[in-house]
Amino acid sequence: MIAEAVPYEDFWFHDGPWTEEDYLRIPPGGPKIELVDGRLVVSPAPRQAHQRLMRRLANLLEAQAPDDLAVEVELNVRIGPEKILIPDVVATYEQGDDVLVHHPAEILLVVEVLSPSNKGQDWVYKNHLYSVARIPWYLLVEVDENDERPTLILQRLGSGHYNEVARATCGETLQLPDPFGEVDPADLLKRRP
Structure with a gap:
């Protein structure tokens, strides 16, 4: 379903809870906006270091992915009724423009x-929402305060919640779920793999 977008300055004036139909009318190109239980969760564009890490990780994953698995940044994912989140990177079998x-x-x-601004939200709240939606794997990229040394934390869904199965810092390798291979967090610091 594609809803007709309304002018950007007009969509903020909205009475009552937001529905998915209302949400899908929001024009593209603004801040990151997610829908949770009739509320909009608005986030400013992330810092350049954040964007660089997500793009480089998506590129590394895409290079290892088979043709039937798309790896993209910031896709709309329906987590439940009136819940649409936008993960930084998504590996999906559902493809098409x-x-x-x-x-x-x-x-x-x-x-x-x-x-720093989303750490608690992603560790606790999004972790819960992704597990309720039964997404099999959840990968967190944690960086030090200088954005210099990423740590990858891989979690697998089991018994209704995520359990950490592997963790790697720069110089170590992390075995990703099939069909992906391994990744060293240091590769996220390189301009080209």
């Missing part, structure tokens, strides 16, 4: 790059 909102049953992995 016409897919506006992706279904969690078609998603293998979601990735969130932790920032």
Whole structure:
């Protein structure tokens, strides 16, 4: 379903809870906006270091992915009724330029790059929402205060919640879920792999 967008300055004037239909009318190109239980969660564009890490990780994953698995940054993912989140990186079997909102049953992995402003939200709240949606794998990218040494934390869904299965810092390798291979967090610091 593609809803007709309203002018950017007009969409903020909204009465009552937001529906998915209302949400999908928001024009593209503004801040990151997610829908949670009738509320909009608005985030400013992330810092350049955050964007660079998510883009480089998406590139590394895409290079290892088979043709039937798309790896993209910031896709709409329907987590439940009136809940659409936008993970930093998504590996999905649901492909096509016409897919506006992706279904969690078609998603293998979601990735969130932790920032000082979203660390608690991604560790606790999004962790819970992704587990309720039954997304099999959740990868967190945690960086030190200088954005210099990323740590990758891989979690697998089991018994209704995520359990950490592997962690790697720069110079170590992290075995990703099939069909992906290994990644060294130091590779995220390189301009080209």
